[in-house]
Amino acid sequence: MTSTSKKSPAPHPLEEIIHRLETGGALLPDSPENVMEVVGILKSYGVVLDAYWRNLIYISENQFLVLFPFFKYFNGDVTIGKLLRHWWHDRINYEFAEYCMKAMLWHGGGKLDTYLDSSEFLQLANQAIQAKLRGNFLMQGVGKAFPDFLPEQVRQMAYYSALGQFWRVMSPMFLTLSDRYDRGEIKTIPDVVAHVLQGLVEAANKPITYAVKIGDQMYDIIPESAGLTFLMDTAVPYVEAVFFRSFPFMGTVSYNAQVCQISPDIGRFNYGALYADPLPVGGAGIPPTLLMQDMRHFLPPYLYEFYMRSLRGEADMRVNICASFQKSMFCVTTAAMLGLAPHPIDTTDPEQRKKNRAYLESWMNRFMDSRLPGVQVCEVG
Numbered sequence: 485m486t487s488t489s490k491k492s493p494a495p496h497p498l499e500e501i502i503h504r505l506e507t508g509g510a511l512l513p514d515s516p517e518n519v520m521e522v523v524g525i526l527k528s529y530g531v532v533l534d535a536y537w538r539n540l541i542y543i544s545e546n547q548f549l550v551l552f553p554f555f556k557y558f559n560g561d562v563t564i565g566k567l568l569r570h571w572w573h574d575r576i577n578y579e580f581a582e583y584c585m586k587a588m589l590w591h592g593g594g595k596l597d598t599y600l601d602s603s604e605f606l607q608l609a610n611q612a613i614q615a616k617l618r619g620n621f622l623m624q625g626v627g628k629a630f631p632d633f634l635p636e637q638v639r640q641m642a643y644y645s646a647l648g649q650f651w652r653v654m655s656p657m658f659l660t661l662s663d664r665y666d667r668g669e670i671k672t673i674p675d676v677v678a679h680v681l682q683g684l685v686e687a688a689n690k691p692i693t694y695a696v697k698i699g700d701q702m703y704d705i706i707p708e709s710a711g712l713t714f715l716m717d718t719a720v721p722y723v724e725a726v727f728f729r730s731f732p733f734m735g736t737v738s739y740n741a742q743v744c745q746i747s748p749d750i751g752r753f754n755y756g757a758l759y760a761d762p763l764p765v766g767g768a769g770i771p772p773t774l775l776m777q778d779m780r781h782f783l784p785p786y787l788y789e790f791y792m793r794s795l796r797g798e799a800d801m802r803v804n805i806c807a808s809f810q811k812s813m814f815c816v817t818t819a820a821m822l823g824l825a826p827h828p829i830d831t832t833d834p835e836q837r838k839k840n841r842a843y844l845e846s847w848m849n850r851f852m853d854s855r856l857p858g859v860q861v862c863e864v865g
Contacts, residue, residue, distance in 0.1 A: 496845055496848055497848075497852065498848040498851060498852070498856070498857070501848065501851075501856070501860075502841070502844050502845065502848060505818070505821070505822075505829065505844055506829065506837075506840070506841070506844070508674055508829070508830065509673070509674060510673045510674055510676075510677045510814070510815055510818040511814040511815070511817060511818045511821075511851075511856060512673050512811050512814045512815055512818070512859060513673070513860055514672050514673040514674065515673075518673055518811060519665075519670070519671065519672060519673055519675075519676065520786065520787065520790065521787065521790070521808040521811055521812075522673065522676055522808070522811050522812040522815055523661060523662055523665040523670060523676065524662075524783065524784045524786060524787030524790075524808070525779065525783075525787065525805065525808040525809050525811075525812050526658040526661055526662065526812050527658065527659065527661075527662035527782070527783075527784050527787075528779040528780075528781075528782040528783050528784070528787075529658055529779055529809070529812070530654075530655045530656070530657075530658030530659040530661075530662065531655075531659070531782040532576065532775070532778045532779055532782065533651045533654055533655035533658070534655045534656075534659075535576045535578075535778075536576070536578065536580075536581040536648075536651055537581075537647075537648045537649075537650075537651035537652045537655060538559065538648075539556075539557060539559055539576075539578045539581060539648075540581055540585065540644045540645070540647055540648030540651070541644075541645060541648040541649070541652070542556075542559045542560065543556050543641075543644050544641050544642075544644035544645035544648060544694065544696075545645075545696060545697070546560060547641075548612070548616065548638075548641055548696045548698070549613065549616045549617070549623075549634065549637055549638070549641075551637070556578075557570065557575070557578045558570075576778055577774035577775070577777060577778050579771075579774055580771055580772070580774040580775045580778070581647070581651075582644075583771045583774075584647060584722075584725075584726050585640075585643050585644055585647045586640075586643075587725040587726050587729070587730050587731060588643055588646070588647060588721055588722060588725045588726070589639065589640055589643045590725070590731075591721070591724060591725040591729050591750065592721070592725075593720065593721035593724050593725065594712075594716055594717040594718070594720055594721040595710075595711065595712055595716065595717045596642070596643075596646055596692065596706075596712055596717045596718065596721065597721070599706065599710050599712065600639045600642055604710070605639075605642075605705070605706075606635060608703070608704055608705055608707070609634075609635045609638040609639075609705060610635070611703060612638065612696060612698060612703040612705060613627065613634050613635070613638065615698040615699065615701070615703060616698050617634075638705060641694075641696075641705070642694055642705055642706055645694040645705075645706070646692055646694070646706075646712075646717075646718050647718070647722070649692055649714070649718065650714065650718040650719060650722055653683070653687045653690065653714060654683075657679075657680065657683040660679075660683075661676065661679050661680070662784070664679065673815060676815050677815055677818045677819050677822070678819075680815065680816055680819035681819040681822055681823055684715060684719060684819055684820065684823050685823060687714045687715070688713065688714060688715035688716075688823075689713050689714070689715070690713060690714040691708050691712065691713060691714075692706060692712040692713060692714060692717055692718055693706050693707060693708050693710075693712070694706040695707075715823070719820065720820070720824070723817065723820055725756075726756055726757060727756045727757050727758050727813060727817060728753075728754065728756040728758060728759075728850065729750070729753040729754070729755065729756050730753065730755040730756040730757070731753075731755055732745075732746050732753075732755050733755065733760075733764070733769065733770050733771065734769045735767070735769040735770070736764060736770070754853055754854070757772070757809070757810065757813050758810065758813060758814065758817065758851070758854045758855060758856070759853065759854045759855060760772060760806070760810070760855070761855075762803045762804075762806035762807045762810065762855075763803060765802050765803055765805075765806040772806060773802065775809075776802040776805045776806050776809070777802065779805055779809070780801060780802065780805060783805075787808070791804045791805070807859075810855050810859060811859050814856060814859060821844070821847055825840055825843055825844075826839045826840060826843055827839060827840050
């Protein structure tokens with residue numbers, strides 16, 4: 485007599501992580517070493533983000549439709565000393581901030597992307613373009629010959645501003661986290677996640693707006709009436725574009741379409757921060773190298789000493805910084821996941837728990853090929 489009973493479904497390959505999330509944990513396992521790494525690297529990252537957002541906002545407001553912005557990284561303070569340090573690369577690498585901005589611009593997402601394709605945006609952009617080009621007959625001719633060119637430049641400026649506004653919130657959030665850790669208030673990875681989640685919730689409905697001053701008049705590009713907000717229209721698209729998708733790193737894969745090393749399906753792109761192999765960091769042409777180099781200058785002493793105890797010390801500092809940074813981004817991603825969950829993660833309602841389980845499994849499916857399985861082990865060097 486054969487059994488007709490159905491077999492119970494096989495557990496998800498990342499079932500242990502799902503269970504940890506359901507019981508108040510995070511994507512990253514909790515340990516004193518992980519807490520120290522995450523808080524330390526976010527302290528450094530917060531300092532770097534403070535420089536990044538200020539430059540992005542400066543460019544969006546002061547380099548509007550400047551097609552050859554030679555001094556855009558100087559924030560309006562151009563001196564011989566700064567120029568020499570710039571050429572010597574003794575500076576913040578603002579190019580990485582632009583790399584993230586272009587990832588958001590290219591991948592889109594959220595109401596910001598929708599708004600920038602609307603007739604309202606095009607009308608406001610054209611008003612600002614006409615004001616900026618008043619008396620510039622050469623550029624007026626370029627605008628008439630290529631009617632989509634200048635509006636596309638304004639779209640890019642909108643993303644400069646939007647990313648700057650996003651990081652303007654995240655920077656003090658990370659610096660405050662470090663202060664709380666120093667005071668003994670942050671002791672576990674769930675404490676880190678709770679801190680970030682609270683910051684995201686508090687800023688969730690913060691309006692995203694953008695206007696430029698041309699002559700004596702302000703011109704709205706993203707008015708408050710567009711209804712764009714911090715969480716859904718900058719934070720979520722940022723996670724999707726930078727954490728998950730990003731771009732293939734030049735020099736590691738071929739951009740030749742005939743070689744087929746890059747999927748034509750943008751939805752299958754997995755070149756973001758949560759997927760990148762830390763080992764190539766430090767190689768020419770790998771954009772995160774710029775960020776790791778910037779963060780290296782602002783490491784808290786305890787994290788620097790931790791890296792120096794690794795097998796190679798200074799020799800692979802950027803690799804270890806990248807590994808710690810990925811751990812920290814899994815904590816930030818945990819906060820975003822919990823904030824967007826259909827129901828409170830600690831709900832006791834069976835139907836709500838079922839929906840939360842399906843939601844978490846959908847995230848885990850995306851994490852299968854990421855660095856998440858690798859960061860379950862705590863080691864450096």
